[in-house]
Amino acid sequence: MSAAKIPVTIVTGFLGAGKTTLIRHVLENARDRRLALVINEFGDVGVDGDILRACGVENCPEENIVELANGCLCCTVADDFAPAIEALLAHEKRPDHIIIETSGLALPKPLIKAFDWPAIRSRLTVDGVIAIIDGKAVAEGRFADDPDAIAQERAEAERIDHDNPLEEVFEDQLACADLVILNKTDLLDEAEEAQVASQLAQGARDSVKVVRARDGRVDPLVLLGLAAAAEDDLASRPSHHDAEPDHDHDDFDSFVVSLPSVADPAALVARLGDIARAHDVLRVKGFVEVAGKPMRLLVQGVGARIQHHFDRAWKPGEERASRLVVIGEKGLDRDAIAAMLAQP
Numbered sequence: 107m108s109a110a111k112i113p114v115t116i117v118t119g120f121l122g123a124g125k126t127t128l129i130r131h132v133l134e135n136a137r138d139r140r141l142a143l144v145i146n147e148f149g150d151v152g153v154d155g156d157i158l159r160a161c162g163v164e165n166c167p168e169e170n171i172v173e174l175a176n177g178c179l180c181c182t183v184a185d186d187f188a189p190a191i192e193a194l195l196a197h198e199k200r201p202d203h204i205i206i207e208t209s210g211l212a213l214p215k216p217l218i219k220a221f222d223w224p225a226i227r228s229r230l231t232v233d234g235v236i237a238i239i240d241g242k243a244v245a246e247g248r249f250a251d252d253p254d255a256i257a258q259e260r261a262e263a264e265r266i267d268h269d270n271p272l273e274e275v276f277e278d279q280l281a282c283a284d285l286v287i288l289n290k291t292d293l294l295d296e297a298e299e300a301q302v303a304s305q306l307a308q309g310a311r312d313s314v315k316v317v318r319a320r321d322g323r324v325d326p327l328v329l330l331g332l333a334a335a336a337e338d339d340l341a342s343r344p345s346h347h348d349a350e351p352d353h354d355h356d357d358f359d360s361f362v363v364s365l366p367s368v369a370d371p372a373a374l375v376a377r378l379g380d381i382a383r384a385h386d387v388l389r390v391k392g393f394v395e396v397a398g399k400p401m402r403l404l405v406q407g408v409g410a411r412i413q414h415h416f417d418r419a420w421k422p423g424e425e426r427a428s429r430l431v432v433i434g435e436k437g438l439d440r441d442a443i444a445a446m447l448a449q450p
């Protein structure tokens with residue numbers, strides 16, 4: 107009874123859209139389905155894996171959570187991805203379903219192509235590609251300067267090239283999806299929500315549904331079991347990079363800043379907001395040590411919207427370091443950002 111292919115759900119979505127939050131919700135509501143996770147992050151601080159391991163869910167034990175840091179899954183199929191899958195499938199209790207969290211900057215199509223590798227194709231199938239969208243970022247026009255003009259252009263031409271890396275990644279993710287989650291609806295009013303939903307429906311393939319959500323709260327029954335076999339219909343998933351045999355990852359940049367122990371988390375959060383505005387930072391995340399606190403502070407910024415909470419106690423023997431990964435478009439001024447963060 108080993109012949110059935112294991113379904114794999116690929117969760118894509120731009121930086122900070124809510125992929126980890128959605129997967130956390132799936133883990134906590136998966137009922138008796140045995141899950142495994144493969145997490146690919148941009149930047150070398152394993153924040154997402156750490157958050158998901160902290161869930162401590164019985165049907166997704168720690169050995170079923172694999173992090174493939176820093177690198178594009180599709181470019182490291184032989185070295186990283188295939189061995190990671192082998193290891194997951196070798197477990198005594200094989201997973202019923204595998205979820206892959208791609209990096210927010212990943213183009214999903216090359217990853218799906220990896221499922222054509224014989225060793226992978228014979229054992230796995232892509233159950234579905236889920237694109238989770240930061241509704242507020244779309245409403246603010248982060249991915250398109252003028253959504254109406256883009257919609258108009260799209261009506262006239264099948265595919266348009268913008269040469270805007272943010273927009274290209276966003277559109278590729280949307281156009282590859284079997285299901286779109288319009289997330290962060292709590293930050294939208296009714297009119298914005300309707301406008302964003304219609305914009306997403308236009309960018310997605312025909313008959314792909316747009317489901318509205320807050321904090322990624324979508325029933326796993328809706329997310330898993332789409333049976334899309336995406337590896338078999340790649341041609342229907344347009345990409346800005348179809349013409350290029352290779353893709354590079356040079357449009358974006360990330361670096362890690364280490365901080366001394368923080369005395370005033372509110373001041374840090376305010377400063378991170380200022381930095382994001384001044385330097386057009388796309389994403390900040392990491393764990394911070396707050397003086398005198400036994401808990402570590404999880405700090406998450408998406409654009410200038412910064413959230414923070416104490417997520418768990420530092421473990422005995424764990425290094426109490428404050429490290430933040432900062433991600434933006436190429437040309438981020440590391441020195442200026444580090445200097446702003448270092449201010450007392």
Ligand SMILES: Nc1nc2c(ncn2[C@@H]2O[C@H](COP(=O)(O)OP(=O)(O)OP(=O)(O)O)[C@@H](O)[C@H]2O)c(=O)[nH]1
Pocket residue numbers: 119120121122123124125126127128154209210289290291292293319320321322389391406407408413
């Ligand atoms: N207001 C609001 N915040 C949300 C919602 N969903 C997620 N967030 C917050 O958005 C931030 C980013 O969420 P993540 O789940 O880490 O996003 P991600 O897509 O995994 O991020 P990357 O892996 O860095 O690309 C976190 O601070 C979340 O708490 C939502 O529906 N509403």
